[in-house]
Amino acid sequence: MPRRQVRTPKQPLDLNRYLLVTDRSRGEFVETEDPDSAQPRRFQPGSEEDVLSQETFPDVPQTLSSQTLFGDDRPLEIEVGSGKGLFLSNECQRCPETNFLGIEIMHKYAKHAAARIAKTGAENARMISGNAEPLFRSRVPNGSLEAVHVYFPDPWWKKRHRKRRVVNETSIRSFREALRIGGRFHFWTDVLDYFEATIELIAQVAPEFGVPIPEEKQDSTHDLDYRTHFERRSRQNQIPVYRIRYEKRR
């Protein structure tokens, strides 16, 4: 007889309920070097794109809403650039009356975040593997969201790369359209230049957001008690973090 109780092997997590993919993240790219050729791009065997093209996660619905994603009418909050999903996996448990959707462009992180949510067993959070920008432009109904969260977006330091920033003129307009009146836009970063540029841009292109409201740092009670992984990293390295939220007024 074994001295220790024999453990049942861990079941692999079924991510199908938690992860949706866009056409692009499914790997249906066309060859870009020769636009006249209709050949699908060949991926390096074993590369992330190659693996993706063989996965069968469900498609993102044409409209992103609580009804289409969760089959209910609870308020919906979207996080752009969820990374490894710490915010979503904590927040969906803290606020069971709200639905949460994370959009993450890097498939391996989207999958990681979906697995983190799946482990909580929560039914009110999902991940999309894909680019948030076109999804906001064409699939999120106007005035439908309770909140948009952007935490520690990639800084794109070089001036000529600034347009690649996740918070830019186009996305600010999209967030403004997508939020209901009274809805919130949370923006945290450790890059002072990004912080200041965002405040300036919002004042110019979305005065409906009113003035920025400072958000306070919360004391953490355990190792993963931070808003996101990047907040944890910044605070543990004594890097200042700039936190604001806006509330759409009209």
Ligand SMILES: C[S@@+](CC[C@H](N)C(=O)[O-])C[C@H]1O[C@@H](n2cnc3c(N)ncnc32)[C@H](O)[C@@H]1O
């Ligand atoms: C610096 S990380 C921060 C991750 C997380 N928010 C945190 O604070 O720990 C920025 C994330 O945004 C993702 N991202 C960048 N552009 C994106 C886009 N257009 N749509 C969705 N995700 C994007 C990146 O892949 C990356 O995971």
